[in-house]
Amino acid sequence: MNDQVKYVLDESRLPEAWYNIAADLPSPPPPVLHPGTGQPVGPDDLAPLFPMQIILQEVSTDRFVAIPEEVRSVYRQWRPTPLFRARRLERHLDTPARIYYKYEGVSPTGSHKPNTAVAQAYYNKAEGAKRLTTETGAGQWGSSLAFAGRVFGLEVDVFMVRVSYEQKPYRRALMETFGARCVPSPSEETNAGRAILAEHPDSTGSLGIAISEAVEAAAPREDTKYSLGSVLNHVLMHQTVIGEEAQQQLEQAEDYPDVLIGCTGGGSNFSGLVNPFIGRALREEASIRVIAVEPAACPSLTKGQYAFDFGDTGHLTPLVKMHTLGSTFVPPPFHAGGLRYHGMAPLVSHLKELGLIEARAYTQTEVFAAGVEFAQVEGIVPAPEANHAVKATIDEAVRCREEGVSQSILFNLCGHGHFDMQAYTDFFAGKLEDHAYSEDEVAMALAGLPTVAA
Amino acid sequence: MNDQVKYVLDESRLPEAWYNIAADLPSPPPPVLHPGTGQPVGPDDLAPLFPMQIILQEVSTDRFVAIPEEVRSVYRQWRPTPLFRARRLERHLDTPARIYYKYEGVSPTGSHKPNTAVAQAYYNKAEGAKRLTTETGAGQWGSSLAFAGRVFGLEVDVFMVRVSYEQKPYRRALMETFGARCVPSPSEETNAGRAILAEHPDSTGSLGIAISEAVEAAAPREDTKYSLGSVLNHVLMHQTVIGEEAQQQLEQAEDYPDVLIGCTGGGSNFSGLVNPFIGRALREEASIRVIAVEPAACPSLTKGQYAFDFGDTGHLTPLVKMHTLGSTFVPPPFHAGGLRYHGMAPLVSHLKELGLIEARAYTQTEVFAAGVEFAQVEGIVPAPEANHAVKATIDEAVRCREEGVSQSILFNLCGHGHFDMQAYTDFFAGKLEDHAYSEDEVAMALAGLPTVAA
Numbered sequence: 001m002n003d004q005v006k007y008v009l010d011e012s013r014l015p016e017a018w019y020n021i022a023a024d025l026p027s028p029p030p031p032v033l034h035p036g037t038g039q040p041v042g043p044d045d046l047a048p049l050f051p052m053q054i055i056l057q058e059v060s061t062d063r064f065v066a067i068p069e070e071v072r073s074v075y076r077q078w079r080p081t082p083l084f085r086a087r088r089l090e091r092h093l094d095t096p097a098r099i100y101y102k103y104e105g106v107s108p109t110g111s112h113k114p115n116t117a118v119a120q121a122y123y124n125k126a127e128g129a130k131r132l133t134t135e136t137g138a139g140q141w142g143s144s145l146a147f148a149g150r151v152f153g154l155e156v157d158v159f160m161v162r163v164s165y166e167q168k169p170y171r172r173a174l175m176e177t178f179g180a181r182c183v184p185s186p187s188e189e190t191n192a193g194r195a196i197l198a199e200h201p202d203s204t205g206s207l208g209i210a211i212s213e214a215v216e217a218a219a220p221r222e223d224t225k226y227s228l229g230s231v232l233n234h235v236l237m238h239q240t241v242i243g244e245e246a247q248q249q250l251e252q253a254e255d256y257p258d259v260l261i262g263c264t265g266g267g268s269n270f271s272g273l274v275n276p277f278i279g280r281a282l283r284e285e286a287s288i289r290v291i292a293v294e295p296a297a298c299p300s301l302t303k304g305q306y307a308f309d310f311g312d313t314g315h316l317t318p319l320v321k322m323h324t325l326g327s328t329f330v331p332p333p334f335h336a337g338g339l340r341y342h343g344m345a346p347l348v349s350h351l352k353e354l355g356l357i358e359a360r361a362y363t364q365t366e367v368f369a370a371g372v373e374f375a376q377v378e379g380i381v382p383a384p385e386a387n388h389a390v391k392a393t394i395d396e397a398v399r400c401r402e403e404g405v406s407q408s409i410l411f412n413l414c415g416h417g418h419f420d421m422q423a424y425t426d427f428f429a430g431k432l433e434d435h436a437y438s439e440d441e442v443a444m445a446l447a448g449l450p451t452v453a454a
Numbered sequence: 455m456n457d458q459v460k461y462v463l464d465e466s467r468l469p470e471a472w473y474n475i476a477a478d479l480p481s482p483p484p485p486v487l488h489p490g491t492g493q494p495v496g497p498d499d500l501a502p503l504f505p506m507q508i509i510l511q512e513v514s515t516d517r518f519v520a521i522p523e524e525v526r527s528v529y530r531q532w533r534p535t536p537l538f539r540a541r542r543l544e545r546h547l548d549t550p551a552r553i554y555y556k557y558e559g560v561s562p563t564g565s566h567k568p569n570t571a572v573a574q575a576y577y578n579k580a581e582g583a584k585r586l587t588t589e590t591g592a593g594q595w596g597s598s599l600a601f602a603g604r605v606f607g608l609e610v611d612v613f614m615v616r617v618s619y620e621q622k623p624y625r626r627a628l629m630e631t632f633g634a635r636c637v638p639s640p641s642e643e644t645n646a647g648r649a650i651l652a653e654h655p656d657s658t659g660s661l662g663i664a665i666s667e668a669v670e671a672a673a674p675r676e677d678t679k680y681s682l683g684s685v686l687n688h689v690l691m692h693q694t695v696i697g698e699e700a701q702q703q704l705e706q707a708e709d710y711p712d713v714l715i716g717c718t719g720g721g722s723n724f725s726g727l728v729n730p731f732i733g734r735a736l737r738e739e740a741s742i743r744v745i746a747v748e749p750a751a752c753p754s755l756t757k758g759q760y761a762f763d764f765g766d767t768g769h770l771t772p773l774v775k776m777h778t779l780g781s782t783f784v785p786p787p788f789h790a791g792g793l794r795y796h797g798m799a800p801l802v803s804h805l806k807e808l809g810l811i812e813a814r815a816y817t818q819t820e821v822f823a824a825g826v827e828f829a830q831v832e833g834i835v836p837a838p839e840a841n842h843a844v845k846a847t848i849d850e851a852v853r854c855r856e857e858g859v860s861q862s863i864l865f866n867l868c869g870h871g872h873f874d875m876q877a878y879t880d881f882f883a884g885k886l887e888d889h890a891y892s893e894d895e896v897a898m899a900l901a902g903l904p905t906v907a908a
Contacts (some may be wrong), residue, residue, distance in 0.1 A: 005530050008462050048777035077538070077833060084531070088605070110872065150830050151542070170624075170875035177829050177878050361551055375631050376604050379562035380533060398607050418564065418872035421624035424631050 005087055007249035009080035014072060019346065021239040021271075022233070023063035025280040029350040030321040035450065041318050042147045042194040049226040054120065062277075065237065067119070069354065078107045079241060083142045083249035084378075084413075090397070092377045097379060097400035098255060099393060101413045102246045102273060103380070109174065111338075111383065111415030112426030113144035113229055114271045117240035120227045121148035130223040131155040133209030135185065137265070138164050138337030138385070139171025141416055146180030159185040159193075159213040163204035164337040171419045183442040185210040192216050192314035195228055206330045207226055207341045208268075208389030212314025219316075231311060231320075239272025246410060259396055263358070263388035263412035264301060265338045266294040269414035278356055290357040291396070292348065293388040295367075297338025297435035298331040300324060300344045301352060301359035309343060319450060322349040325437075326445035332362045332435040334364050335423035336384040342445070359445050360392060363434035367391045371417070383415035384423050400402035459541055461703035463534035468526060473694040475535040475725075475801065476687065478733040483804040484775040487762060489904065502673045504681040505581035508574065509538035511688040517733075519574070519691065526574045528605055531680040531696060532561045537703035538832075538867075544851070545652025546831045547825070551854035552709060553847060555867040556700045556727060557834070564630065564721045565792075565837065565869030567598035567683055570692035574681045575602035582756050584677040585609040589639065589664030591719070592618050592791030592839070593625025595683030595870055600634030613639040613647075613667040616659035618791040625873045639664040639736045646670050646768035660784045661720075661795045673770075684720025685765065685799045693726025696866060699710055701730055704864070711742065713850055715865035717842035718746040718755060718813070721799030723868035744811040746802065749821075751810075751889035752785040754778060755797045755806060755813035759900050763797060773904060776803040779891075780899035788818050789877035790838040796899075814846060817888035821845045823879040825871070835867035838877050 022028065031040035043055045050058075057065060057378050065073075086099040104112035124132060132154050136142030142158035149156035158180050165172060175182045185205045186193035192212035196203050204441040205210070211228070218226035228235060250256055258399055261276055262270030281288045294301055304323040309319035324343040325331075331340045346353075351357045364384070371387035373394065374380070382390055389411045400407050417424065426432055476482065485494035495718070497509045504512075511519060521529075541555040578586060586608050590596030596612035604609035611809035612634050619626060619638040629636045639659045640647040646666035650657050657663070665682070672680035682689060704710055714731055716724030728744050735742045747753055758777040765771035767781055778797040779785075785794045798806075805811045825841035827848065828834070836844055843865045854861050871878065880886055 004465065005527070006465055006532075008464060010462060011458065011460055073459070078460075147833050151833070169879070170872075173875040173879045173882075174835065174872075175828055176882060177875075179830055179837055371629055377604070378634055379601050381628065381631055416872075418628075418870075419875070420622075421627040421631075421873070425623070425627045428627075428630060 005085050006301040007083040007151040007252045009245060011076045011080065011128040013248055014075060014079055015067065015241050015244040017066050018063035018237045018402045019062055019244055019279060020062055020065055020237050021275040021279050022061045025060065026281045026354065026355050027344050030288065034446055035310070035319050049215065051123045051129065051225060053123045053127065054234050056309065057237060058232060060302050062247055067165045068122060071119050071122050080245045081106050083246055085253065086175060089374065090375045093394065093401065095401040096404065096406040097397040098406065098408045099397055100410045102242055102410065103413045104242065104269065105380065105413060105416035108147050109143040109419060111140040111141060112239060112242060112272060113141045114147060115241055115272065116229065116235045116268065117144040117148035118151065119238045121145065121152045121154055124225050125152040125154055126173040129154060129225045131157065132225055132227045133157045133214040133218040134227040134229065135159045135207055135209050135214045136229070137161050137340050139175065140338055142180065142182065143171055143174040143178065145227055146175040146178035149180065150170055150178050154272060157217060158182045158345065159187065159210040161185055161207060161210050161337060161340065162203065167422060168337065168419060174419070185213050187213060188215065190216040193314070194385050204333055205414045206313060208313035208327055211312035212316050215312060215316045230268040232336065233347055234357065235268050236271035236275065236345055239268050242412060243274060243276035246273065255408050257410040258407040259289045259409045261291045261293065261389050261396065261409065262415065263339060263385050264294050264344065264348060266341050267348035269412050271345065273412040278351065288420050289391055292359045293392045294361050295334060295336055295339050296361040297334050297365045297390065297437055298325065298340055299361040299437050300342065302361045302441050303437055305449065306349060306353060308450055320346045322346045323352065325442065326448050328413055328448050330446040334435065335420065336364065336388065338385040343409050362391050363436060364390055365432050365434050368432060371392050381417040382413055383417045384420050459539050461537040461706045462515050463702055465534065467702055468529060468533055469521065469695050469698040471518035471520050472691045473698055473730045473733060474514055474516055474519055474691050475729040475733050476515045478736045480808065483800050486715045487773040488511040489722055489764070489773050503669065504584065505577045505679060506583065506687050507577045511691060512686060517712060522576060525573050525576050534699045535560050537700055539707065540832055547824045547851050547855065549851040549855040550858065551851040552860065552862045553851055554864045556696055556864065557867045558696065558723065559834065559867060559870035563594060563597040564872060565594040565598065566693060566696060566726060567595045568601060569695055570683065570689045570722065571598040571602035571728065572605065573604045573692045575599065575608055578679050579606040579608055583608060583679045584722065585611065586679055586681045587611045587615045587668040587672040588683065589661055589668045589682040590683070591615050591794050593622050593629065593662050593812060594792055594872070595626040596634065596636065597625055597632065597680055600629040600632035603634065604632050610634040611671060613641065613658040614635045615639055615661060615664050615791065615794065616657065619786045621876060622791070622873060626664045639667050641667060643667065644670040646770070646817065655743040658787055661765060662781055665766035666770050669766060669770045674815035681828050684722040685797070689722050690725035690729065690799055692802055693722045694729050697724040697728060697730035700727065700903065709862050711864040712861040713743045713745065713851065713863045715745045715747060715846045715863065717793060717839050718748050718798065718802060718866065719839060720795050723866050725799065725802060727866040732805065745846055746811055746813045747846045748813065749788060749790055749793050749814050749842065750815040750817045751891060752779065752794055753786050753815040753891050754796065756815045757891055757896050759903065760803060760807060761903050763903055765797065774799045774800045777806065779896065782902050782903050783899040788889065790818065790842065790872065792839040806823035816842055816845050817890060819886045819888050822886060823847050834867065836867055838874050840868050
């Protein structure tokens with residue numbers, strides 16, 4: 001028996017190109033629309049916010065996009081990341097399933113986010129930007145852009161969702177250690193923030209609001225660009241190094257997954273793992289089960305509507321077609337701050353519509369119980385977001401046991417929970433509240449959807 | 455030019471044996487003495503506290519001790535750990551030095567401590583223990599024994615130095631996530647703890663006090679043994695996988711260190727890195743510079759006396775000859791909780807007396823400044839303890855620049871600082887206090903040394 005538990009790749013095996021699923025889709029996703037005209041946006045519409053190389057990647061249909069050597073040289077600090085066989089978890093669950101996980105927690109900030117942060121900082125620097133603005137939920141993204149900005153000599157301003165700013169002071173400290181400026185959102189620094197505060201002085205914030213603030217802070221300034229940590233095509237593409245490495249590592253293991261699992265907030269860690277596998281299945285006309293897992297308190301994929309909507313609450317962004325709970329939706333406070341987005345990446349939504357992926361939702365108490373179970377047998381404490389993937393993996397492994405089938409399951413352990421121990425403390429104290437999203441709430445949030453001719 | 459930044463080893467290169475420097479020393483360290491008789495202790499004296507395999511390792515003079523396969527299979531989850539070439543730091547410092555660091559922060563608890571925790575839990579389980587007691591300072595050790603105990607099905611009770619228990623709630627949460635029970639020390643659970651509290655109700659605790667409590671809680675119970683996270687010979691030996699791997703990785707890099715650097719509290723991460731190199735230098739009659747770095751507020755190696763002393767404050771342990779500040783010394787609160795021990799490993803002290811290592815001390819503000827500098831260029835936030843090694847490394851690299859010599863420097867980055875962000879927050883706020891230990895304090899602390907015929 002191959003008793004190996006960890007599959008490592010020499011840095012010579014670091015991918016040389018990102019994989020772009022647009023090349024293999026049976027139909028393209030709907031275009032991004034200008035909110036004023038209802039017409040598809042062009043590169044010029046996006047130029048105030050993004051460097052041209054990023055804009056071209058956003059609309060590229062090339063199957064592979066070369067990773068600049070400057071980006072690969074930073075990746076090499078922590079990539080390739082390890083792929084683990086969860087043998088202790090398999091024994092603990094008494095399952096015939098073979099469970100693997102790709103572990104992105106070894107990055108400088110403990111999550112998958114630097115994969116795109118480094119690329120975005122590089123392209124912005126190359127095209128002359130001096131400063132980046134962005135939003136962050138739990139702080140994984142903000143700290144990653146802070147790190148990447150520092151590497152390439154860019155200033156970074158982070159609008160952090162206020163509830164996370166208050167609940168997670170240590171991720172804020174991490175951003176500040178990397179030299180970034182961190183602003184609780186909604187803030188008094190932007191029109192969008194002031195408008196929210198005027199109406200809701202106690203607003204706990206949301207990713208949608210923080211995006212509005214970061215976009216507003218960047219757009220008018222020539223030397224300042226905006227960076228987004230998820231949702232957009234180029235962001236998802238930058239994450240595909242995860243799945244590309246996993247494919248090489250599973251070759252070492254002489255195995256191939258029957259089931260792929262990832263948690264979904266905006267959709268980037270999920271896509272980073274699964275897109276190379278889905279692309280291969282499409283090219284080979286093979287089938288593979290792919291499960292997106294989201295919080296029951298913010299269930300865009302499972303309960304949202306597939307419609308054109310704004311990416312932000314202040315309606316400064318173009319319209320994208322996605323599974324959405326409505327751009328004004330503010331999810332209740334829960335600990336997986338990285339999954340508190342009202343919409344879903346258009347590419348992930350498109351895959352869902354094409355029937356290429358499934359989706360399910362869990363409440364936070366059950367995902368933390370799964371996370372503690374995983375930590376106790378595997379020794380890694382997952383981030384609250386990753387616990388959603390852990391929960392689905394355990395459920396699938398139990399299904400394998402009940403059905404007596406030995407399937408191979410691969411999930412993305414997209415980050416560690418070292419900065420989230422307060423959430424674990426709350427879980428042990430029985431203090432986690434579960435908010436399952438009701439049909440009434442869905443209807444109310446969707447009532448504000450923009451009308452577009454699509 | 456070899457532009458590699460990370461040297462990884464396949465798990466087939468995981469060491470098969472620990473290295474025991476006792477085999478190569480020009481003279482053996484002094485024996486451990488029974489405090490009552492002043493005579494060397496025998497295995498029977500230690501049997502109430504430790505399993506026999508551990509006791510035999512403590513006195514072994516074999517050069518290599520085989521690592522049980524059960525231990526290696528747990529090591530394989532995170533070992534071999536990466537060795538990094540700090541190219542961005544070299545450029546930042548404009549130094550001709552080649553800087554390498556071995557990174558132990560990838561372990562389940564983020565430090566080097568599981569290397570011995572897993573071994574100790576294994577031997578205790580093999581000899582029938584049901585429960586382990588231990589002390590912890592900053593919590594690296596306690597969380598590591600909690601993890602290892604869980605893997606082998608042992609209960610773990612951790613006496614945590616009170617100041618760290620209060621300052622570092624998230625390491626406590628980590629211990630509890632792994633299923634351990636965590637008690638602030640001094641506590642009401644032991645005679646030793648109650649005696650301290652009677653005299654000093656506000657005691658912030660010390661490792662010496664916590665050791666007394668853990669020893670007292672273990673000694674009378676047949677099914678309960680005691681585990682120590684540093685200081686003892688077997689603990690230092692279990693850590694030598696660090697240096698053994700580093701030797702293989704430097705072969706890949708086609709380099710060899712001129713200078714080795716580690717921080718020292720009890721001495722285990724330092725010894726784990728340096729002992730295999732010192733042993734090789736002794737066998738080959740070569741020379742190598744080795745620098746132990748400690749906090750100026752707890753300067754056992756630089757200001758302590760080399761004398762027989764108790765390992766704990768309650769005087770329950772045997773007497774060991776070491777550099778000590780006196781067993782009743784309670785260091786002022788500072789953030790490198792793992793370096794707050796009054797003594798030093800007898801083996802490290804012996805190396806110092808033999809002239810095989812140097813020692814230096816730094817205040818905490820200067821080590822945090824070095825840590826932030828390192829984090830900003832290398833992307834890894836070091837633990838406060840590790841910042842001591844970072845500071846000495848930067849100083850040595852600057853010396854290389856000033857002297858115009860291209861030396862190779864290797865230091866042990868023994869853990870990450872994800873659980874220590876409060877310390878960084880305090881540093882940024884200018885709130886860190888520097889306590890340099892005065893000659894008067896030295897004299898006072900040493901006044902209580904036991905009298906032994908040595």
